[in-house]
Amino acid sequence: MSTGPTDARPLQVRVADDIRAKIEAGEYAPGQQLPTYDALADTYLCSLAVVRKAADLLKQQGLLITVQGKGTFVRERARARRHGTDRYSRSRWSSGSAILVAEAARQGLEASQLMRFLGTTPAPAAAAERLGIETGTPVHVRRRTTLIDGRPNQLADSYYEAALAEAVPALKEEDTGPGGGFARIEEAGYRLARIREEIALRMPTGPESAALQLPEGTPVAELVRTVYDPRGRPLEVMIAVIAGDMVAFDYDFPVPD
Amino acid sequence: MSTGPTDARPLQVRVADDIRAKIEAGEYAPGQQLPTYDALADTYLCSLAVVRKAADLLKQQGLLITVQGKGTFVRERARARRHGTDRYSRSRWSSGSAILVAEAARQGLEASQLMRFLGTTPAPAAAAERLGIETGTPVHVRRRTTLIDGRPNQLADSYYEAALAEAVPALKEEDTGPGGGFARIEEAGYRLARIREEIALRMPTGPESAALQLPEGTPVAELVRTVYDPRGRPLEVMIAVIAGDMVAFDYDFPVPD
DNA sequence: TAGTGGTCTAGACCACTAG
DNA sequence: TAGTGGTCTAGACCACTAT
Numbered sequence: 001m002s003t004g005p006t007d008a009r010p011l012q013v014r015v016a017d018d019i020r021a022k023i024e025a026g027e028y029a030p031g032q033q034l035p036t037y038d039a040l041a042d043t044y045l046c047s048l049a050v051v052r053k054a055a056d057l058l059k060q061q062g063l064l065i066t067v068q069g070k071g072t073f074v075r076e077r078a079r080a081r082r083h084g085t086d087r088y089s090r091s092r093w094s095s096g097s098a099i100l101v102a103e104a105a106r107q108g109l110e111a112s113q114l115m116r117f118l119g120t121t122p123a124p125a126a127a128a129e130r131l132g133i134e135t136g137t138p139v140h141v142r143r144r145t146t147l148i149d150g151r152p153n154q155l156a157d158s159y160y161e162a163a164l165a166e167a168v169p170a171l172k173e174e175d176t177g178p179g180g181g182f183a184r185i186e187e188a189g190y191r192l193a194r195i196r197e198e199i200a201l202r203m204p205t206g207p208e209s210a211a212l213q214l215p216e217g218t219p220v221a222e223l224v225r226t227v228y229d230p231r232g233r234p235l236e237v238m239i240a241v242i243a244g245d246m247v248a249f250d251y252d253f254p255v256p257d
Numbered sequence: 258m259s260t261g262p263t264d265a266r267p268l269q270v271r272v273a274d275d276i277r278a279k280i281e282a283g284e285y286a287p288g289q290q291l292p293t294y295d296a297l298a299d300t301y302l303c304s305l306a307v308v309r310k311a312a313d314l315l316k317q318q319g320l321l322i323t324v325q326g327k328g329t330f331v332r333e334r335a336r337a338r339r340h341g342t343d344r345y346s347r348s349r350w351s352s353g354s355a356i357l358v359a360e361a362a363r364q365g366l367e368a369s370q371l372m373r374f375l376g377t378t379p380a381p382a383a384a385a386e387r388l389g390i391e392t393g394t395p396v397h398v399r400r401r402t403t404l405i406d407g408r409p410n411q412l413a414d415s416y417y418e419a420a421l422a423e424a425v426p427a428l429k430e431e432d433t434g435p436g437g438g439f440a441r442i443e444e445a446g447y448r449l450a451r452i453r454e455e456i457a458l459r460m461p462t463g464p465e466s467a468a469l470q471l472p473e474g475t476p477v478a479e480l481v482r483t484v485y486d487p488r489g490r491p492l493e494v495m496i497a498v499i500a501g502d503m504v505a506f507d508y509d510f511p512v513p514d
Numbered sequence: 515t516a517g518t519g520g521t522c523t524a525g526a527c528c529a530c531t532a533g
Numbered sequence: 534t535a536g537t538g539g540t541c542t543a544g545a546c547c548a549c550t551a552t
Contacts (some may be wrong), residue, residue: 515552516552517549517551517552518546518548519538519546519548520546520549521547522544522545522546522547523534523543523544525541525542526540526542527539527540528538529537529539530536530538530539530542531535531536531538532534532535533535
């Protein structure tokens with residue numbers, strides 16, 4: 001541990017920095033188990049609580065994970081799903097492939113979906129606002145969990161006005177069929193014209209952290225996607241909470257006038 | 258504290274949840290000081306260490322901030338700068354306003370900039386890759402810190418190939434003049450046609466956390482923006498690290514074919 | 515059963531802020 | 534000077550994993 005002559009930093013920080021340095025130097029490789037807390041306390045001549053606090057700092061920074069009863073491990077970087085505008089290409093979903101699975105496969109990932117809830121609910125403020133209705137108005141909702149390579153990476157809730165859900169009965173089914181909900185909506189005579197995506201960053205709440213199996217120190221992206229018809233009427237609002245270590249967003253657009 | 262009959266959750270978690278509930282209920286308002294650790298330990302009939310751990314959990318979630326010697330406070334949500342595609346509108350920057358300041362003003366925010374470094378540097382991999390050159394090739398860089406309402410919110414580094422920096426001398430000046438660097442580049446005969454933005458989420462490193470004055474539990478967005486000319490040649494690569502609590506991204510695009 | 519990390523206590527002392 | 538949060542110790546006991 002490189003303790004400078006006037007190193008006034010707290011012991012726990014110096015221990016954390018030393019471990020981080022070893023990780024970055026490859027001395028502890030991704031997935032590898034670290035020495036036990038007891039061993040580290042011996043090495044650094046400090047109490048267990050200090051080692052514990054140092055490990056907490058590194059967990060917060062997403063460098064370590066701990067498993068009770070097993071040990072402490074260098075975190076392996078998850079594979080990110082790139083989230084670009086071209087995944088919305090009409091040619092792709094109108095041709096019949098399941099949009100999520102096909103898009104993931106293109107990136108060499110295996111995707112699946114789990115329906116958490118399907119039915120009517122009072123519209124939450126964020127959805128109501130974008131649908132142009134009153135908060136609390138009954139809307140149809142599809143709550144799903146998306147998994148990549150078996151790990152949950154996204155909690156996605158799609159909201160539809162009741163009238164639209166009536167006009168597009170597939171939206172009330174678990175399986176919306178080839179091309180997904182977008183294809184069914186267009187078949188019912190609507191046209192999807194524009195998409196607006198809003199992204200915010202934050203730390204997960206407790207339940208989100210559990211549902212997404214997030215390691216400590218992993219932020220989430222909150223993505224609000226609104227799909228509009230050619231006259232600017234909102235057809236769908238999706239609110240998704242996405243594991244920050246498993247996503248990257250890509251946008252490509254012309255310089256606006 | 259609503260301790261159910263079979264509440265097996267750790268005490269520190271129950272304490273944290275109870276405090277969170279009070280914050281969400283408005284019992285502790287944003288900016289308000291919480292009772293001292295000692296007082297909370299008395300209230301919850303637990304040790305100081307448990308209160309401390311509960312507070313750590315809430316800090317990680319971005320709900321509390323602590324100031325040594327002063328106390329513990331409910332975190333006030335920072336005002337976010339919306340980061341939309343229309344801020345790149347040619348009509349805006351070509352008309353002479355300072356792009357950053359004007360855009361922030363439109364949102365009721367006060368923006369300013371601080372130049373951290375201006376000169377030549379070996380191209381980092383992320384920039385070189387997108388500029389289509391070898392990593393390590395000397396490039397011109399503008400490193401700036403952006404402040405919103407006086408708080409630093411963005412560390413932005415723009416990279417230019419050496420030849421372009423020669424052709425656009427303003428890029429080597431602190432002040433690029435009305436309309437900023439984009440205006441100067443077009444005046445030199447280039448044309449900005451497309452923009453690609455890539456966003457990733459992560460926790461800040463120590464230095465980033467310090468430079469952006471980030472409260473604990475605040476993630477950062479890493480934004481890589483590449484600007485292309487009409488023939489698809491990259492003109493500028495900007496790599497920005499943005500405080501997660503002070504930004505929201507907006508994209509609006511047609512459904513691609 | 516042995517070994518790991520997780521929770522919790524009681525208490526000493528330090529660093530910073532405010533009056 | 535008094536009061537705040539921060540660091541650190543020593544140790545007890547619990548929960549989970551492996552063998």
